[in-house]
Amino acid sequence: MAQHINSYYAQTATPGIDYPALAGKIETDICIVGGGLAGLSAGLSLAERGRSVVVVEANKVGWGASGRNGGFVSPGFSGGAERVLKTSGPRDARALWDLTRDAVKLIRSRIDRYAIPAQPVDSGMVGGWWRDDPAEARAEMKFMTENFGVELEWWPKEKLRQFLITDRYHGGLYRNEGFHFHPLNYARGVAKTLAGKGGKLFEQSRVTGLELKGAVKRVKTEGGEVVAKTVLICCGGYIRDLEPRLSRALKPVATYVMVTEPLGERLKTAINCNYAVYDSRFDFDYYRPLPDTRILWGGGVTMFGEDPPRLARWLRKRMLAVYPQLADVKVELAWGGLMGYPAHKMPQLGEIETNVWYCMGYGGHGMGTTAMTGELVASAIVEGDKRWELLRPYGLQWTGGFPGTVYGQLVYWQAQFKDWIRG
Structure with a gap:
């Protein structure tokens, strides 16, 4: 069974x-x-x-x-905003995007209305900018505002480091829409x-x-x-x-997630916030602090198999590329699963x-x-x-x-x- x-x-x-x-x-x-x-x-x-x-x-x-x-709940599509705009045209693309915004609100309202113990964290999301190119980030802000009515806020590196203590990111885009939860x-x-x-x-x-x-x-x-x-x-x-x-x-496309051991107060030496985080690469990482002070970290995809060997070590290496100060932190669990990709x-x-x-x-x-x-x-x-x-x-x-x-x-x-x- x-x-x-x-x-x-x-x-x-x-x-x-x-x-x-x-x-x-x-x-x-x-x-x-x-x-x-x-x-x-x-x-x-x-x-x-x-x-x-x-x-x-x-x-x-x-x-x-x-x-x-990963437990991220946010507007948008896997295909990305540019693909939707190109395929559907401005009016229908905006209508589709607005439907995803309504869906996020629906999920949040169902949690409250039906007392679902999903542990929602209404923090919004931060996109860590992998490249030192704020002009590229501001171009994305303009594109999303003009075409989809999405308000993004650019955080320079100094501000971002108040929340994400790493030199890997050159700034971040914050969006207040969305939350994270126990799926x-x-x-x-x-x-x-x-x-x-x-x-x-x-x-x-x-x-x-x-x-x-x-x-x-x-x-x-x-x-x-x-x-x-x-x-x-x-x-x-x-x-x-x-x-x-x-x-x-x-x-069928496999993706992977791990969780660390509980970090207690040490969590704040790396992640001093409740935001859900992703980065700006194609092969991006996504992660978030959990209520018990663990870090949940996801990333990577493969087209062959959902349980590669040395999975925990591989995901831990991705985490340490961003937060080397966590070098002695243990990974307690790692797992994979298949997504359906059109x-x-x-x-x-x-x-x-x-x-x-x-x-x-x-x-x-x-x-x-x-x-x-x-x-x-x-x-x-x-x-x-x-x-x-x-x-x-x-x-x-x-x-x-x-x-x-x-x-x-x-x-x-x-x-x-x-x-x-x-x-």
């Missing part, structure tokens, strides 16, 4: 509910395949609109990327809320067959079957060969058959965008809302199979080399 991997989140999570495996036949308005934050968020949005919902999950609620990520607790809290509104959740219920044609849909597992009017598929890096049209449009790095939302929807493809930026697509697909199914069509330009593009995986790894290595040259 699959359980959560041994991560900091699994070790510190509040006690969760063990949902049963599906046994026998059950009927519902909407069957959701996937118990990560995309499926859970959509399920809650549907239940709030009065629909009966069944969620089937192959492992545990929040088992994949939803329960083992597994949030996922469990959304699941519990959904169940409280009448939703049925089934764990350890891997889907073995889909019948999606016709007015009645059937979702089959080893132990049972869900009969539904509508099916919503919400899978990510672990989709495997579930549905070929969807599977070939996602590339070729265009944008969320994918639409129908593959009548009343067969999909929400997927968050590419490492899913805390906000899962809530966004959950709301969009729920309002589309129940109310006929057409806002989801803002994502039509980002469809089910083939990711290239194995050659695409090799190509993606080569592109990543090339970007790493450029980061090194520019840094």
Whole structure:
């Protein structure tokens, strides 16, 4: 029986509910395949609109990327602002960005409304500037303000060093939108809320067959079957060969996280703030102080495998490149996980058959965008809302199979080399 991997989140999570495996036949308005934050968020949005919902999950609620990520909740997309502006045009790009801002507010409000123990830290975020080029940072500030209404504040190196005690950064961009939290607790809290509104959740219920044609849909597992009017598929890096049209449009990409031992007062010798932090490189690090004075540090991606050898040592080396004063600090845990990356790095939302929807493809930026697509697909199914069509330009593009995986790894290595040259 699959359980959560041994991560900091699994070790510190509040006690969760063990949902049963599906046994026998059950009927519902909407069957959701996937118990990560995309499926859970959509399920809650549907239940709030009065629909009966069944969620089937192959492992545990929040088992994949939803329960083992960095815990950053912020507006925006993995594809980046420039890509969105170029593809969607000024009006639709701004509308999409505003939807992610609304999603961040929705997550924060759900934490309060449903008393979810997600431990939110409403600090905003800082982007540490890796290169000594404030003009480049100010150009980004201007671009984001003019096109998306995003207000950023430039902190020169002297100010940034009050909070991040390192010589690695040449300044920082601060944004007050966003927060960080305990993602597994949030996922469990959304699941519990959904169940409280009448939703049925089934764990350890891997889907073995889909019948999606016709007015009645059937979702089959080893132990049972869900009969539904509508099916919503919400899978990510672990989709495997579930549905070929969807599977070939996602590339599983591994990323990694570690946590240090508790640092106590020593934490302030490196990180003297509660901000979530990332840096300006393509191959960026992201990190944040935890409530128990540990540092959670994430970074790096690979296209092959999610559990490389010497993972803790590799991530620790990345941390010491920024904070050499932590040279004797121990790493207590390190883990990996798979994200679902589309070729265009944008969320994918639409129908593959009548009343067969999909929400997927968050590419490492899913805390906000899962809530966004959950709301969009729920309002589309129940109310006929057409806002989801803002994502039509980002469809089910083939990711290239194995050659695409090799190509993606080569592109990543090339970007790493450029980061090194520019840094």
